Amino acid sequence: MNTQIKAVPCQACEVRGKCIFSDLEMCYLEEVSEAKNFNHYKKGSVIFHENNYPLGLYGVFQGKVKMYKTAETGKEHIIRLAKEGDVLGYRSLISGEKYEVSAMALEDCHVCFVPKNIFMETLRKSHNLTEKVMELLTSDLRLAEEKITDLAQKTVKERVAETILMLKQFYGLEKDGKTINVTLSREDLANLVGTATETLIRSLSEFKKNEVIDLKGKKILILNFKLLERIANNFD
Amino acid sequence: MKTALENLLSTQREEITLAPRDFLYQEGQAARYIYCLEEGTVFIFKKNTRGQNLWLNFSQPGQILGLIALKKTNYGHSAQALSPVKVLRLEVAKIRDLLHQDMQFRLQIMTELSRQISLNEDKGISLHNKTLRQRIARMFLELIRSLELPEYTENPTLPICCPFHELADFLGASPQKVDKTLEDLVNEGIIRKDEDRIRVLNRRAIEALA
Structure with missing residues (x-):
């Protein structure tokens, strides 16, 4: 993977169509774009750790990521996988609690980072972002319930x-x-x-x-x- | 000054009472309402592809049920009263309006959804980490807690009034295995089976197991 990829402004980003900022009003999108950082993670790098407080929202621009919990026994449980367009750590950001999972790059990745205050302020103002986050939460809830029935049976x-x-x-x-x-x-x-x-x-x-x-x-x-x-x- | 939520609750509140075993809603049913649980315990379960009902959790007063209705057209699980239940019923359209008016309320709802997701993810992990014995103990313990049985109640009787094969479905195990595990717990003096009820004789042992 090319590690020299330059950050693309959100307004011109092709991946945005797959992410929660896809319908974000242009005025708010500009604010997000100006505030975001663009980082490269090598395969095996931890993007964030379980039990740390979130500082912002991560959005996968390129690459694949695993999100996992470590059980008391030390065994790792992969809760979900992520790909380009997916956001990571949004639930802890909203609830103000520590991360319940860790995120690790499964291959070299490029990840956007939106600082917490900018994300929360945008969430406060944007009707469209609220809709997207609610969609994501309800889908995640349904998936988590379905996974239980699969695991049990x-x-x-x-x-x-x-x-x-x-x-x-x-x-x-x-x-x-x-x-x-x-x-x-x-x-x-x-x-x-x-x-x-x-x-x-x-x-x-x-x-x-x-x-x-x-x-x-x-x-x-x-x-x-x-x-x-x-x-x-x-x-x- | 009243918040948007207080306004909604004062004008739109509709209180519903349920007897044990009554359904609040069933999986697949059109999702038109969200419920705030005021009193009692609600049993949440979901059908798998083989038609067996699997226990997801027990809801306690203060919790919000049916939040999936905010974005999905059908409920993804069933909610059944386990004890006498009192709920506030709110139309989903009204809640959606409120989400856009009141940031605090929006965060509360999103936080509650996050909590429910985490709860289910943890349950998923425990399914491949814990033995059936531990899962049974966990179910009993959650039930004791959700029924708000006083801390000093050393030997609570659990209202598990379903046939034991149903209990096996809820736990995702075979009736034979559940029966054998319950027998072991009886022989160890941890529980007692009274016809259609289970009495916990050693709550500490249940806590340690769970």
Whole structure:
């Protein structure tokens, strides 16, 4: 990735269409654009840490990010993934509480940072931003509830299949039309599924043996989409 | 001077009472109202793809229910009274107007939504971290707390009046496993099963387990 990318003013940013500032009134957008910083994070860098107070809002301009909680046991649980256009840490900013998750770059990333006072002031003034934040919160609530029902009822194999489908939906496929456009370590994938790494590897190997997927290093290729959907039990 | 919220509550308040097992709303139903829980405990659960109901949480007085209605057309879970319940019912359109008038109220609603998301995320983590025994203890403990059973109540009786196979659904486990775990807790003197009720005999042990 080119680490020399220059900050683009929000008004001219192509990624803005995917982010919560997409409908922001122009006068407020100019204020946000003037106040924001543009930072580069190397793969594996922590963008913010669990239990720290938020200083502002992070918006992914380019790259992929994982958001995770560390359990008492020290085990990491990936709560969600982020890509360009997604904002990070907005909930703690609104509630004024500490971050409940950490955010780490899964690959080299460019991230915009909007200081807390500017974001909160914009939220106070902008009807459109309020609508976007409410949309985001209600969607996150629904997703969190759905994840509980999945975790409680689906087998590990079903959850692995479902996670692969989610990754395809979220990050898309590479030009070959088969390879999922994200590189996750087996451990990260296990933490996303909510299982032990060994159990995950067993499921992946079984899928590979049955020609549902193929594995090239850390990349996953989907060979039989319909069968993967059936395994994920999405049609019950 | 009255705030916009106080104005709304003084003119639009509609109080509803529910008996135990009555539904406040059901999953999939058109989401037209938001509810402020004034008294009692509400049981929140969600159907999975196999039609089983899974326990999400217990709501306590002061909490707001059905917030998803602000942006979605249907409720994403069901809310059922566990004890006699009193709620304030507010039309979602009125709340939406208020969100744009009152910054403080907007932040309160957003904070409550954030809290509910965190609660569900934590529950998700506990599902792959905790054993069934721990999850049962957690459910009992949350129930004791949500029912506001006084701290000095050492041996609370829990109003789990559902058949035990239903309890298994709520916990996302098989009836056999739940039954075996409850039997273990009975044998260890931590709980007692009285027909359709569970009596906690050792609250501290439940707390330690949860």
